[in-house]
Amino acid sequence: MNKMITLEKNNFLYQKIADNFENQILTEILKSGDKLPSVRVICKQYGVSLSTALQAYYFLESKNLIQARPNSGYYVNYSSRRFSTSDKSTQPSLNIDDNLADKLISRVFQEIARHDETVMFSLGVPSTDLLPVAKLNKAMVAALRELPASGTRYEHIQGNIKLRKQIAHWAYTWNGKFTESDVITTAGCINAISFCLSSLAKPGDTIAVESPCYFGVLQLAKSLGLRIMEIPTHLQNGIEIDELKKAIESKKINICLLVSNFSNPLGSCIPTENKKEIVKLLEINNIPLIEDDLYGDMYFGKQRPQTCKTFDESGNVLLCSSVSKTLAPGYRVGWVIPGKYKDKVLNTKLYQTISTTTLTQEVIANFMENGRYEHHLLKMRHALFGNCLQLMRAVNEYFPENTRITKPSGGFMLWVELDEKINTAALFEQALKQKVSIAPGRVFTTQDLYNNCLRLNYSWIWNDKIEQAIKTLGAIIHKMLKQS
Amino acid sequence: MNKMITLEKNNFLYQKIADNFENQILTEILKSGDKLPSVRVICKQYGVSLSTALQAYYFLESKNLIQARPNSGYYVNYSSRRFSTSDKSTQPSLNIDDNLADKLISRVFQEIARHDETVMFSLGVPSTDLLPVAKLNKAMVAALRELPASGTRYEHIQGNIKLRKQIAHWAYTWNGKFTESDVITTAGCINAISFCLSSLAKPGDTIAVESPCYFGVLQLAKSLGLRIMEIPTHLQNGIEIDELKKAIESKKINICLLVSNFSNPLGSCIPTENKKEIVKLLEINNIPLIEDDLYGDMYFGKQRPQTCKTFDESGNVLLCSSVSKTLAPGYRVGWVIPGKYKDKVLNTKLYQTISTTTLTQEVIANFMENGRYEHHLLKMRHALFGNCLQLMRAVNEYFPENTRITKPSGGFMLWVELDEKINTAALFEQALKQKVSIAPGRVFTTQDLYNNCLRLNYSWIWNDKIEQAIKTLGAIIHKMLKQS
Numbered sequence: 001m002n003k004m005i006t007l008e009k010n011n012f013l014y015q016k017i018a019d020n021f022e023n024q025i026l027t028e029i030l031k032s033g034d035k036l037p038s039v040r041v042i043c044k045q046y047g048v049s050l051s052t053a054l055q056a057y058y059f060l061e062s063k064n065l066i067q068a069r070p071n072s073g074y075y076v077n078y079s080s081r082r083f084s085t086s087d088k089s090t091q092p093s094l095n096i097d098d099n100l101a102d103k104l105i106s107r108v109f110q111e112i113a114r115h116d117e118t119v120m121f122s123l124g125v126p127s128t129d130l131l132p133v134a135k136l137n138k139a140m141v142a143a144l145r146e147l148p149a150s151g152t153r154y155e156h157i158q159g160n161i162k163l164r165k166q167i168a169h170w171a172y173t174w175n176g177k178f179t180e181s182d183v184i185t186t187a188g189c190i191n192a193i194s195f196c197l198s199s200l201a202k203p204g205d206t207i208a209v210e211s212p213c214y215f216g217v218l219q220l221a222k223s224l225g226l227r228i229m230e231i232p233t234h235l236q237n238g239i240e241i242d243e244l245k246k247a248i249e250s251k252k253i254n255i256c257l258l259v260s261n262f263s264n265p266l267g268s269c270i271p272t273e274n275k276k277e278i279v280k281l282l283e284i285n286n287i288p289l290i291e292d293d294l295y296g297d298m299y300f301g302k303q304r305p306q307t308c309k310t311f312d313e314s315g316n317v318l319l320c321s322s323v324s325k326t327l328a329p330g331y332r333v334g335w336v337i338p339g340k341y342k343d344k345v346l347n348t349k350l351y352q353t354i355s356t357t358t359l360t361q362e363v364i365a366n367f368m369e370n371g372r373y374e375h376h377l378l379k380m381r382h383a384l385f386g387n388c389l390q391l392m393r394a395v396n397e398y399f400p401e402n403t404r405i406t407k408p409s410g411g412f413m414l415w416v417e418l419d420e421k422i423n424t425a426a427l428f429e430q431a432l433k434q435k436v437s438i439a440p441g442r443v444f445t446t447q448d449l450y451n452n453c454l455r456l457n458y459s460w461i462w463n464d465k466i467e468q469a470i471k472t473l474g475a476i477i478h479k480m481l482k483q484s
Numbered sequence: 485m486n487k488m489i490t491l492e493k494n495n496f497l498y499q500k501i502a503d504n505f506e507n508q509i510l511t512e513i514l515k516s517g518d519k520l521p522s523v524r525v526i527c528k529q530y531g532v533s534l535s536t537a538l539q540a541y542y543f544l545e546s547k548n549l550i551q552a553r554p555n556s557g558y559y560v561n562y563s564s565r566r567f568s569t570s571d572k573s574t575q576p577s578l579n580i581d582d583n584l585a586d587k588l589i590s591r592v593f594q595e596i597a598r599h600d601e602t603v604m605f606s607l608g609v610p611s612t613d614l615l616p617v618a619k620l621n622k623a624m625v626a627a628l629r630e631l632p633a634s635g636t637r638y639e640h641i642q643g644n645i646k647l648r649k650q651i652a653h654w655a656y657t658w659n660g661k662f663t664e665s666d667v668i669t670t671a672g673c674i675n676a677i678s679f680c681l682s683s684l685a686k687p688g689d690t691i692a693v694e695s696p697c698y699f700g701v702l703q704l705a706k707s708l709g710l711r712i713m714e715i716p717t718h719l720q721n722g723i724e725i726d727e728l729k730k731a732i733e734s735k736k737i738n739i740c741l742l743v744s745n746f747s748n749p750l751g752s753c754i755p756t757e758n759k760k761e762i763v764k765l766l767e768i769n770n771i772p773l774i775e776d777d778l779y780g781d782m783y784f785g786k787q788r789p790q791t792c793k794t795f796d797e798s799g800n801v802l803l804c805s806s807v808s809k810t811l812a813p814g815y816r817v818g819w820v821i822p823g824k825y826k827d828k829v830l831n832t833k834l835y836q837t838i839s840t841t842t843l844t845q846e847v848i849a850n851f852m853e854n855g856r857y858e859h860h861l862l863k864m865r866h867a868l869f870g871n872c873l874q875l876m877r878a879v880n881e882y883f884p885e886n887t888r889i890t891k892p893s894g895g896f897m898l899w900v901e902l903d904e905k906i907n908t909a910a911l912f913e914q915a916l917k918q919k920v921s922i923a924p925g926r927v928f929t930t931q932d933l934y935n936n937c938l939r940l941n942y943s944w945i946w947n948d949k950i951e952q953a954i955k956t957l958g959a960i961i962h963k964m965l966k967q968s
Contacts, residue, residue, distance in 0.1 A: 109641070109834060128633040137634050149612040150621050152812035157593070187671060187816075187837050194836040202709065203687055220835040225686065328636035330842030332671075350593060351704040352678040353671050357841045358814030 013048050014055035021056070025065050025076055032393075036066060036074040064386040064393075064462070077393070089240055092211035092230035092447055104425055105215045105443045119469035121456040122428075122437040124264060124412045126325055129461045130383055132367075132376050136328060139366035143359055151359035157350050159185025159335070160358070163365035167335050170368065173304045174296065176319075178337060184346055187332035187356045189294045190216050192320035193257070195352070196290045196336060199344040200318075201226055205254035208247060208287075210239050212415075212444030212453075214264040217257060217292075228446050229253060235406050235415070238263060238270035241277055248285050256282055256289050261296040261305045262411025265444050265455035269409055272306055279311045288341065293321045295411035297377055300385040305410070315339030323364055325412065325459075326377060331360035381410075387458040388414065394467055395456070398474025400481055412459045417452060421484040422477060424454045430476050436469045497532055498539035505540070509549050509560055516877075520550060520558040548870040548877075548946070561877070573724055576695035576714035576931055588909055589699045589927045603953035605940040606912075606921040608748060608896045610809055613945045614867055616851075616860050620812060623850035627843055635843035641834050643669025643819070644842070647849035651819050654852065657788045658780065660803075662821055668830055671816040671840045673778045674700050676804035677741070679836070680774045680820060681708055683828040684802075689738035692731055692771075694723050696899075696928030696937075698748040701741060701776075712930050713737060719890055719899070722747060722754035725761055732769050740766055740773050745780040745789045746895025749928050749939035753893055756790055763795045772825065773801045778809055779895035781861055784869040789894070799823030807848055809896065809943075810864060811857075815844035865894075867945065872898065874946040875954070882958025884965055896943045901936060905968040906961060908938045914960050920953045 024030040037045070042053040057074055060066045067077040108122050144150045158164070164180035171178050186192040201207065203225025209217060211230030221228055229251065232243045239258055247253060258278070260270045270278070282289045291308045299305055309319040318341055322334030333356070338345040349355075367373060391414055395405055404417040418424065424440035431438055439457075441450030460466055508514040521529070526537040541558055544550045551561035592606050628634045642648070648664035655662050670676040685691065687709025693701060695714030705712055713735065716727040723742055731737060742762070744754045754762070766773045775792045783789055793803040802825055806818030817840070822829040833839075851857060875898055879889055888901040902908065908924035915922055923941075925934030944950055 125638060128637065131633065131636050133634050133636055136636060137628055140628065140634075144621055144624065149615065149814075150617050150624075152615050152617055152620060152814050153612065154609060154813045187840065190835075191837040198707070216835065216838070219831075223682070223832060223835045329638045330633075330636050330839075332837070332839070332841045347703075348707060351674075351700065351707045352836075353675040353816070354700070355814075355816070356671070357816045357844055359844065360841055 014052045017056035018059045030076045034076045064389045089232045089234045090211050101443050118435045120437050122439045127460040139363045143362040155355040155358040160361035163361045166368035174306045175310045184336050186334040188324050188334040189320050189322035192334050192336040195345050195348045196318045199348045201255050208253045208256040215443040238268040259292040266415050267406050267408035267411050267413045275308045276311045279308050283316045289317045291319045299410040333364045390462040391458040394470040398471045412457050414456045416454050420452050422452050498536045501540035502543045514560045518560045548873045573716045573718045574695050585927050602919045604921050606923040611944040623847045627846040639839040639842040644845035647845045650852035658790045659794045668820050670818040672808050672818040673804050673806035676818045676820040679829050679832045680802045683832045685739050692737045692740040699927040722752040743776040750899050751890050751892035751897045759792045760795045763792050767800045775803045777805045783894040817848045871942040875942040878954040882955045896941050898940045900938050904936050906936050
């Protein structure tokens with residue numbers, strides 16, 4: 001605790017200066033290409049040392065908001081034109097299942113362990129450069145030493161107790177108050193969601209989800225025989241509560257699943273007041289809420305957004321998450337805080353898999369101790385925000401004029417809406433030939449929607465190859481537009 | 485290949501001598517307490533060197549078939565009295581589900597990661613002493629070095645390709661001819677079974693299983709909403725084919741699950757001819773067969789038993805197994821060879837968990853290379869057979885006269901039938917108080933059966949503590965008999 005307070009004090013001055021400029025850039029008071037005051041002017045203006053002024057500029061540079069030009073100074077390197085208007089919502093129709101997207105989804109999914117030269121904008125996989133591999137290996141060596149029989153034994157069914165303590169502790173960042181007995185570990189977040197759905201829903205039941213919705217969830221729900229009801233969703237504020245209400249009134253909904261923070265694929269974030277209202281609405285109607293908070297720790301703003309679970313007094317919310325986006329997808333370490341459904345979910349885990357991998361749980365527990373996770377996330381958020389801004393800039397630069405994009409405030413995903421004449425399923429195939437992989441919009445729905453949309457993942461360190469890949473995509477889209 | 489041939493040649497003489505004695509002991513031509521010929525007599529009789537004669541006796545001693553007494557020589561240390569007659573079968577009634585055993589199962593299962601002083605005869609968990617922990621750690625260090633990003637990345641959905649090659653290669657031991665593309669890795673054997681059931685069965689479907697049946701399978705099937713049909717099962721030869729036929733004729737059976745080799749809990753092993761017949765019967769009736777071959781590698785005889793999958797020409801058999809009993813339960817590495825159901829099972833894996841742990845798959849692949857697995861299994865089978873004989877001896881010694889036991893020819897499990905007046909659920913509770921844990925027979929059925937039976941696991945290196953635990957059990961049973 002003391003350590004964190006000290007950290008904040010040291011950061012205070014340069015951070016304050018950087019924040020000022022960041023606000024001016026994001027609100028376009030300072031526009032792309034504008035020259036910033038010299039470092040000496042900053043020193044005078046804020047009464048700070050040269051090193052503090054430089055630190056502020058380095059910070060902004062690391063976020064890709066500004067750029068140094070040799071012998072000239074710092075310039076704004078960011079443009080926010082063409083964001084989607086914030087009052088737009090998607091308009092799915094009521095519950096028309098189909099299977100047309102399945103083949104497309106399989107093609108996208110198959111790439112998950114691809115190690116060739118293809119630039120992968122298609123999957124929410126973090127770049128290895130963003131992961132603390134060396135530190136995890138150190139924690140691994142410690143785990144091999146500390147665990148009985150080096151982790152060859154079965155772990156407790158509920159999960160490694162050290163890890164569960166760390167997860168419960170970490171929940172404080174979103175005002176969750178839990179102990180290790182509230183947590184069940186899983187083999188990743190989708191595995192947690194799978195356990196929840198298997199425990200609470202039966203074939204023929206209806207599940208309400210956002211539209212568009214992560215294709216993995218759609219496929220899982222369909223494989224369990226569930227009927228999917230896609231609810232209109234605001235590009236920035238997530239699911240439309242009034243539409244959810246209407247759906248509940250008009251039809252039996254058995255379960256609801258939401259990605260509350262920096263959703264996949266929209267990057268939307270449900271405002272705190274809406275979260276409270278959703279929790280209440282579902283509780284009154286006796287509809288369990290599975291909350292996918294996989295991206296919640298990767299916020300670009302000043303504060304970790306809260307969760308629906310934060311406001312869950314009755315235990316009706318099952319919060320699912322993992323370290324697959326922040327530390328190590330290949331470790332398969334995730335968790336669920338299942339509230340009053342704990343016994344059911346624990347039994348499902350036991351029946352389907354007994355326990356999850358002993359060793360990787362211990363490694364993550366080791367890593368989360370002593371503030372290492374927080375330290376790592378600080379750096380990662382920073383890098384992601386920089387990547388996000390670069391991607392937005394590049395899309396603005398290379399894609400046609402009438403392209404519309406979201407404005408993520410966290411997470412991994414940029415949602416792009418192209419001219420209505422462009423079919424992004426065709427774009428996917430054409431781009432793949434040129435070694436660029438995207439996620440076409442059609443895979444995020446069971447309906448005939450989002451055919452002109454795509455999702456781009458910016459969890460890769462920006463470099464010339466990625467810049468070129470976006471340029472290639474832009475060129476294909478331009479060509480498709482001409483041919484249409 | 486050359487290596488193995490050489491090995492056989494070197495072993496030939498002492499092995500031949502040992503085999504002779506083993507046969508005489510197992511058929512009770514030589515009885516417990518009988519003195520064996522002196523080493524010099526053996527030299528003369530067989531025309532071998534002193535060292536070869538000693539090797540034969542050491543081998544028999546390591547199997548706990550004989551015992552050296554100081555300044556006296558070698559004595560037989562084995563008795564087979566009171567084995568169950570081999571023509572006995574279980575007699576479950578038709579398909580009467582119940583939930584009475586659930587609480588009992590939970591109590592037994594909860595102990596899986598127990599690290600206290602309790603002697604655990606209740607779960608099929610191998611003793612750490614039997615596992616090659618140091619060698620696995622070496623393979624782990626190599627895996628961390630060799631894997632891209634030290635295994636933090638997602639593995640291919642189907643599984644680590646090196647591991648799949650090793651598994652396909654290993655299938656040669658039971659005459660299976662497969663390639664890596666036929667194999668899907670899973671998080672253990674029950675996870676493989678869970679994927680198969682999720683892929684092929686829907687709620688309300690009926691699954692045919694052996695009776696008694698591993699409680700994990702019963703719980704899993706019930707949690708998926710399946711109706712369970714228990715088929716009469718021979719204590720040595722597994723499921724009764726005529727009874728299975730009758731069941732198929734009288735009722736719609738959608739799926740069948742069998743533990744073909746050294747079943748849990750009976751230790752029964754389906755004869756080769758029966759395996760062929762079962763495969764044909766189920767194929768004709770279009771009933772997929774999930775074959776659990778978890779214990780197949782741990783045979784006490786001369787040959788690895790074949791599997792149903794060996795005789796599967798149409799791809800109707802889904803063979804499931806893992807290294808949880810032989811190398812590392814905590815690694816969660818298993819697999820399925822799903823035949824013609826591959827796409828379905830692969831999709832289920834993808835939807836429920838994306839991929840399984842990258843690192844532990846690579847470690848097992850490393851370990852299986854270069855004949856290390858075979859070498860380890862040789863030692864492990866040996867130790868298990870010794871433990872099995874010790875357990876049988878101790879049960880004979882300490883349990884009441886009318887106790888009946890099976891005669892395992894492989895695996896981990898001894899099935900014990902007590903006087904009908906003894907309720908083993910009560911025995912479980914009383915024994916637990918004295919720090920001995922057993923699996924009561926009632927947990928292996930959905931019916932009101934096997935209440936006077938129990939399953940004992942002998943995958944623990946025999947020592948005084950275990951001897952004492954069996955003595956304690958015997959004393960409790962004697963007391964219960966007196967009170968009844």
